[in-house]
Amino acid sequence: MSQGGIVRFEDELTLTLCGEAGHGIQSVELLATALLKDSGRYVFSTKEFMSRIRGGSNSTTIRVASRPVDASLYRIDILIPFDRAALDHVRRRLSPETVIFADEDTLTGKEIPGNPVTIPMPFRKTAEELGNVLYTNMVASGFIAGLFSIDEKTLAARVRGMFTGERSSLADVNVEAARKGSESARRLVGAGGIAVEIPGDPAVHDYISINGAEAVGLGALAGGCDFVSSYPMSPSTAVLVFMAEKADQFGVIVEQAEDEISAANMVIGAWYAGARAMVTTSGGGFALMEETVGLAGMLESPLVVHLAQRPGPATGLPTRTEQGDLNLALYSGHGEFPRILLAPGTPLDAIELTQKAFSLADLYQIPVFVLTDQYFIDSSWTIPAPRFGENAPRLRIVETKGDYRRYRLTDEGISPRGVPGWGEGLVVVDSDEHDEEGHITENHGVRVDMVDKRLAKYAAVRQDAQAPELYGPEDYDTLIISWGSTGPIVREALRRIRRPGTSLLHFRQVYPLHPKTPEYLGKARRRVMVEGNATAQFERLLRAETGYGARDRILKYDGLQFTVDELVQKFEELDESEVGK
Amino acid sequence: MNSGRFDMGSIDVAWCPGCGNFAILNTLKAALEEIGITPTKLVMVSGIGQAAKIPHYMKCNVFNGLHGRALPAATAIKAVNPGLTVIAESGDGDMYGEGGNHFLHAIRRNPDITNIVHNNMVYGLTKGQASPTSRRGFVTPVQVRGVSEEPFNPLAVAIAQKATFVARGFAGDQERLKELLVRAVSHRGYALVDILQPCVSFNKLNTFAWFREHTVSLPSSHDPTDPVEAFRRAMEDDPLPLGVFYEETGRPIFEETLGLYERSDLPLFRRERNMAELQRLVDGKTGR
Numbered sequence: 001m002s003q004g005g006i007v008r009f010e011d012e013l014t015l016t017l018c019g020e021a022g023h024g025i026q027s028v029e030l031l032a033t034a035l036l037k038d039s040g041r042y043v044f045s046t047k048e049f050m051s052r053i054r055g056g057s058n059s060t061t062i063r064v065a066s067r068p069v070d071a072s073l074y075r076i077d078i079l080i081p082f083d084r085a086a087l088d089h090v091r092r093r094l095s096p097e098t099v100i101f102a103d104e105d106t107l108t109g110k111e112i113p114g115n116p117v118t119i120p121m122p123f124r125k126t127a128e129e130l131g132n133v134l135y136t137n138m139v140a141s142g143f144i145a146g147l148f149s150i151d152e153k154t155l156a157a158r159v160r161g162m163f164t165g166e167r168s169s170l171a172d173v174n175v176e177a178a179r180k181g182s183e184s185a186r187r188l189v190g191a192g193g194i195a196v197e198i199p200g201d202p203a204v205h206d207y208i209s210i211n212g213a214e215a216v217g218l219g220a221l222a223g224g225c226d227f228v229s230s231y232p233m234s235p236s237t238a239v240l241v242f243m244a245e246k247a248d249q250f251g252v253i254v255e256q257a258e259d260e261i262s263a264a265n266m267v268i269g270a271w272y273a274g275a276r277a278m279v280t281t282s283g284g285g286f287a288l289m290e291e292t293v294g295l296a297g298m299l300e301s302p303l304v305v306h307l308a309q310r311p312g313p314a315t316g317l318p319t320r321t322e323q324g325d326l327n328l329a330l331y332s333g334h335g336e337f338p339r340i341l342l343a344p345g346t347p348l349d350a351i352e353l354t355q356k357a358f359s360l361a362d363l364y365q366i367p368v369f370v371l372t373d374q375y376f377i378d379s380s381w382t383i384p385a386p387r388f389g390e391n392a393p394r395l396r397i398v399e400t401k402g403d404y405r406r407y408r409l410t411d412e413g414i415s416p417r418g419v420p421g422w423g424e425g426l427v428v429v430d431s432d433e434h435d436e437e438g439h440i441t442e443n444h445g446v447r448v449d450m451v452d453k454r455l456a457k458y459a460a461v462r463q464d465a466q467a468p469e470l471y472g473p474e475d476y477d478t479l480i481i482s483w484g485s486t487g488p489i490v491r492e493a494l495r496r497i498r499r500p501g502t503s504l505l506h507f508r509q510v511y512p513l514h515p516k517t518p519e520y521l522g523k524a525r526r527r528v529m530v531e532g533n534a535t536a537q538f539e540r541l542l543r544a545e546t547g548y549g550a551r552d553r554i555l556k557y558d559g560l561q562f563t564v565d566e567l568v569q570k571f572e573e574l575d576e577s578e579v580g581k
Numbered sequence: 582m583n584s585g586r587f588d589m590g591s592i593d594v595a596w597c598p599g600c601g602n603f604a605i606l607n608t609l610k611a612a613l614e615e616i617g618i619t620p621t622k623l624v625m626v627s628g629i630g631q632a633a634k635i636p637h638y639m640k641c642n643v644f645n646g647l648h649g650r651a652l653p654a655a656t657a658i659k660a661v662n663p664g665l666t667v668i669a670e671s672g673d674g675d676m677y678g679e680g681g682n683h684f685l686h687a688i689r690r691n692p693d694i695t696n697i698v699h700n701n702m703v704y705g706l707t708k709g710q711a712s713p714t715s716r717r718g719f720v721t722p723v724q725v726r727g728v729s730e731e732p733f734n735p736l737a738v739a740i741a742q743k744a745t746f747v748a749r750g751f752a753g754d755q756e757r758l759k760e761l762l763v764r765a766v767s768h769r770g771y772a773l774v775d776i777l778q779p780c781v782s783f784n785k786l787n788t789f790a791w792f793r794e795h796t797v798s799l800p801s802s803h804d805p806t807d808p809v810e811a812f813r814r815a816m817e818d819d820p821l822p823l824g825v826f827y828e829e830t831g832r833p834i835f836e837e838t839l840g841l842y843e844r845s846d847l848p849l850f851r852r853e854r855n856m857a858e859l860q861r862l863v864d865g866k867t868g869r
Contacts, residue, residue, distance in 0.1 A: 037868070038868060204868070205867065205868035205869060206867050206868070206869060207867060207868075208863060208866040208867055209866065210866070218859070218862075218863065221854065221859055222854075222856075222859060224854045226849050226852065226854075227657070227660075227661060227849070229653075229657070246862075247840075248840055249858065249862075250854065250855065250858065250859070251841055251849075251852060253660055253661070253839050253841060253849075255657075255660075257653065257686075258682050258683065258685070258686035259682060261650065261653075261683075262650070262652075262653040262682070262683050262686065263653075265646060265647065265650040265653035265654050265657075266653045266654065266656060266657035267657070268646070268654060268657075269626070269644065269646075269653065269654030269655065269656070269657035269658045269661075270657040270658070270660070270661050270849075272644055272654070272658060273624075273657065273658040273659075273661035273662045273665070273848070273849070273850070274661055274662060274848060274849050274850025274851075275657075275661040275849045275850070276849075277657075291647055292647065292650075295646060295647050295650075299646075385863050385864055385866070385867050386863060387860070388856050388859050388860050388863070389856065390856055390857070391856065392853040392854040392855070392856050393854065395850055397850060419662070419850050420621070420622075420624050420642035420658075420662070420665055421621060421622055421642075421662055421664060421665050421848070422850065423621070424621065425621070426620060426621065426640065426641060426642050426643070427642045427643075428636075428637075428642065428643040429643065429644055429645065430637070430643065430645040431629070431645055431646055431647055432645065438643065439637050439643075440595075440634065440637055440645070
């Protein structure tokens with residue numbers, strides 16, 4: 001090693017792989033994540049990539065620890081760049097504590113910023129010796145396995161598992177590539193060049209690796225989802241793909257519509273006929289569905305929308321992240337009608353909240369949104385296997401009588417929902433204002449009754465809202481506020497700074513707000529909003545709904561998610577700024 | 582007014598006196614009675630426009646959705662409960678204009694639904710602007726220099742895309758229209774019935790008399806199984822042929838292709854999620 005001495009990692013390390021699209025970084029991530037989890041390590045991984053099929057520079061960061069980790073770091077402990085461009089792509093994240101393993105030619109020439117430790121490692125060279133540069137990623141995967149002393153049998157089995165069916169002829173050479181990578185790492189560890197002391201935890205055997213898209217998908221399945229119609233759009237497509245994969249096993253209709261408008265209208269039609277239906281989409285696609293959100297409002301149809309946010313407006317940054325579509329979802333559709341906006345921050349949240357989205361939509365006959373983002377969808381966690389219980393969700397529908405009226409006026413605003421073909425009654429729904437039977441009307445009195453009926457649901461919807469989660473002391477002076485995917489990152493940053501009198505209030509439901517929200521906010525002398533957008537959309541919503549805003553705002557809208565170390569620095573800077581009122 | 586099972590009794594109807602919609606409504610009700618469909622098993626799906634109000638004037642299940650969006654909703658309703666008879670019915674503006682993309686793709690999917698389009702070559706509800714099927718030169722308050730676009734030819738488009746049943750009727754000939762509707766609703770797969778119909782308030786060009794003069798029945802020698810011949814007939818625009826242009830049987834319908842009804846006929850609302858299977862899926866991802 002270039003600077004001598006031993007590099008030691010205890011309890012956790014952050015490993016980044018970077019290369020062109022097409023270098024197979026995603027395969028390394030999948031393989032390494034599986035192997036590390038097999039060996040009892042907790043793994044959190046996240047990626048950032050360009051909107052292209054080949055070329056550019058993409059990176060995956062894998063955080064490995066001997067205790068649960070759920071948030072991304074900026075710092076890089078070990079970097080494996082597949083080419084020089086990759087090295088330059090992450091140059092700002094390098095420091096003297098970073099160790100770079102790369103082919104000799106990647107490390108020579110231009111000076112590497114940050115003064116990191118560099119150790120030449122023949123990834124590409126080995127691949128070329130084996131006959132194809134494409135094996136480079138497998139050599140690197142083996143190298144990572146070797147660093148963590150994962151035995152070669154386990155490694156070989158996992159690699160072999162990736163090459164089945166038509167690709168099985170490639171298994172042997174890939175196993176050999178991984179073995180050679182592993183050998184290099186073991187040699188380095190054996191020579192005392194590097195020490196990785198991150199013991200595994202036997203409890204992890206009962207854990208699963210899960211990414212955000214799978215979590216949303218599992219939640220949908222647990223919620224009884226049996227109809228998905230969507231139009232592909234990054235980053236929401238992964239949920240559509242997950243549901244398509246599971247369609248036969250669970251009896252789900254999955255249809256790729258001709259456009260988002262069709263997708264959303266199919267979903268409303270599906271609920272009408274007795275399905276539990278969902279669209280999965282992203283900003284621009286959802287913008288096309290807006291009229292249909294209003295249709296759900298008027299028909300009093302249940303609707304579940306998974307909205308994976310990415311930076312807009314228009315096409316924006318297709319493969320990047322942002323919390324910029326809160327207002328879009330909140331105000332989507334013309335006219336006035338109730339809705340619920342949920343925002344998971346962890347995979348368990350996503351499973352629970354997506355499942356709940358179906359029961360809430362069904363119960364209140366309103367649109368329910370699950371707001372995620374690219375960071376959340378594409379990140380992967382190690383979590384305890386969720387328990388779903390034995391009880392399948394039941395659709396809240398009634399067998400209709402001959403005198404059935406779909407919009408019968410009730411005190412709570414909810415009319416029993418029938419479906420066509422079950423019972424003696426007729427189910428009449430209309431996008432025009434309608435009477436209790438569902439037929440078109442222009443009667444002003446009926447209009448007022450129907451608006452009041454629809455809005456009356458808010459009383460129960462509010463009582464049913466998810467309470468915000470408080471982390472830290474109850475007698476806080478400063479309250480940090482977050483929602484959705486940023487939650488775990490803010491939580492860890494706050495733990496690290498140990499700032500006295502400071503707590504975090506994290507929202508898993510952003511609308512309507514839980515009735516206790518004003519109380520939480522009012523207690524703080526200083527409120528700090530952390531949001532992944534440029535205009536503090538949630539802060540404005542809090543201000544409008546409760547009268548309490550946040551004078552301090554930590555906003556990020558460069559297309560990347562916050563990181564723990566970045567927020568630690570921001571929180572430390574808070575003390576230097578004037579204390580808010 | 583007849584007094585069949587689909588009759589609503591005395592209700593306020595928003596159509597103009599003399600409108601062709603009345604003839605279509607009565608003919609459709611008679612056709613459905615003849616087939617023996619019961620109101621509780623019928624879903625009428627429509628969009629927006631004067632024609633799109635037709636479900637409100639029938640005793641049946643109704644999904645009166647958004648402008649142009651009847652076909653996606655109808656496709657989903659049929660897929661979720663194939664035991665229902667689903668008819669998507671609206672005007673030319675709704676189906677061929679606002680909903681044009683859905684029209685193309687509904688044909689490709691071939692769901693077992695009937696698509697009835699009231700084609701009066703004008704926008705009635707918004708008071709007389711051009712529709713996609715308005716003839717060249719048609720002057721309106723918006724198209725002040727007359728329509729310059731080639732009229733949309735729904736039959737030729739549908740045949741080009743091999744819709745499995747393509748027909749054109751005329752509201753002024755209820756007897757033959759009823760025959761067409763009986764055949765269309767009985768057809769297994771997507772069925773298009775484009776119905777020529779005058780708008781007595783806003784289309785002074787394409788009147789009852791004009792349609793009588795400019796339509797002709799397809800000859801009895803016409804072979805509806807020949808798509809090329811059907812297309813040739815669909816390209817004729819003066820006189821406009823009436824009848825069944827094209828019919829194909831045996832093509833898989835959308836609902837069948839979903840795989841959901843291979844083992845069970847149950848509609849989705851009678852099914853239950855297999856929670857044990859879901860638990861197994863997750864447990865299989867652990868190291869156990």
